[in-house]
Amino acid sequence: MYLPAITFLFFTLAYAAINDPCHVPGRGSGVCVTTQNCARDGGTSTRNYCPNDPDNVRCCTKAPCGPSGQCGSCMWTSDCTPPTWRLGPVGECPGPAGFRCCLPRPGLC
Numbered sequence: 001m002y003l004p005a006i007t008f009l010f011f012t013l014a015y016a017a018i019n020d021p022c023h024v025p026g027r028g029s030g031v032c033v034t035t036q037n038c039a040r041d042g043g044t045s046t047r048n049y050c051p052n053d054p055d056n057v058r059c060c061t062k063a064p065c066g067p068s069g070q071c072g073s074c075m076w077t078s079d080c081t082p083p084t085w086r087l088g089p090v091g092e093c094p095g096p097a098g099f100r101c102c103l104p105r106p107g108l109c
Contacts, residue, residue, distance in 0.1 A: 019096045021076060022049040022059035029075040030059040031095030041094035043074075065092040065101035071109040072101045084108070 020032045024046045032050035038060035039045070049059035066072030066088045074093035080086070080102035088101035
C-alpha cells in the first residue's frame, strides 16, 4: 500500500521540471527549457545541467540582453538586486516570468 506512494514521490523528486533554475560555469544563470524554446528566444542550450530531464531539455542561458548598447544578463529576479542590478525589459529571456533581463547600474558596462 505504501510502495506505490513512495515510488511516485521518488520519481517526482528525481525528475527536474521545465523552468527549473540551472547554472552553467562561464555562462551564468539559466533555466531548464526545451532546446526549441531556447533557440526561439535566442538562448544557448547546454547539456548536462538539467539532470534527469529528457535530452531535449537543457540549461538555456542568454547574454547579453537589454536595449541596444546595454550589457544585461538573463537571470532570476531574486538575483537581480539593487544597487548593482535593476530589472530590464520583459520578454527578452527564455523561460518563466521570474527569469528576466537584468541590467547593471549605469556606468558598469
